Amino acid sequence: MTANGKGMIIGAAAMLLLLALFALIVILTGAYNVAATDRHNPIVAWAFDTTYHNSVQGRADDLESPQFTSGMIEAGAGEYKAMCAHCHGGVGVSPAGWAEVMQPHPPALARAAEKWTDEEVFWLVKHGVKMSGMPAFGPTHDDDTIWNIAAFVKEMPQLSAEEYAAIGSGGHGGEGGHSH
Numbered sequence: 609m610t611a612n613g614k615g616m617i618i619g620a621a622a623m624l625l626l627l628a629l630f631a632l633i634v635i636l637t638g639a640y641n642v643a644a645t646d647r648h649n650p651i652v653a654w655a656f657d658t659t660y661h662n663s664v665q666g667r668a669d670d671l672e673s674p675q676f677t678s679g680m681i682e683a684g685a686g687e688y689k690a691m692c693a694h695c696h697g698g699v700g701v702s703p704a705g706w707a708e709v710m711q712p713h714p715p716a717l718a719r720a721a722e723k724w725t726d727e728e729v730f731w732l733v734k735h736g737v738k739m740s741g742m743p744a745f746g747p748t749h750d751d752d753t754i755w756n757i758a759a760f761v762k763e764m765p766q767l768s769a770e771e772y773a774a775i776g777s778g779g780h781g782g783e784g785g786h787s788h
């Protein structure tokens with residue numbers, strides 16, 4: 609190896625060591641502000657967001673969504689209104705005030721659902737999202753229930769406020785025993 613090549617390797621190693629040291633100092637001193645009222649630094653926001661999307665995409669790849677039926681959408685609507693709407697809102701329905709100030713902010717699924725596939729919505733609901741406040745419903749709900757919820761979430765962007773208000777109110781409301 610040339611002297612130049614060796615120099616580059618030593619330089620790169622020193623750089624990595626410095627970066628690790630910097631990260632450790634930030635972690636140990638609490639320099640990074642975790643307040644929900646403080647916006648993320650753009651680099652941290654990019655790192656979280658990219659990790660989040662790629663992680664969900666990769667893991668949902670193995671799933672195969674069933675064909676959604678109107679019965680599934682109807683059943684999912686009741687679950688959604690009981691367990692999700694206070695954080696994510698509905699069509700023409702705002703989330704609870706406390707959810708509006710969460711960081712990350714629970715996206716309005718009436719719009720955001722379009723950018724996720726059926727399988728990704730299922731995966732997100734089943735497993736939740738670490739360090740974000742998005743709960744995992746898998747431990748307490750079976751896959752059929754979660755596919756119903758996914759069916760409704762994917763339907764929501766097409767609904768008017770009137771349709772949203774009317775759907776799922778036919779006595780499906782949640783699993784019983786949910787007191788949100």
Ligand code: HEC
Binds near residue numbers: 712713714721733741
């Ligand atoms: C306590 C509040 C809370 C509840 C309850 C909740 N979520 Fe979430 N959800 C979040 C937050 C916060 C995020 C954003 C995660 C992130 O950006 O890292 C999220 C993200 C999502 C996403 C991905 C959206 C996107 O574009 O990032 C989907 C889909 C989702 N939730 C569906 C649901 C469904 C369906 C339910 C009900 C079964 C539900 N959530 C219940 C807080 C909640």
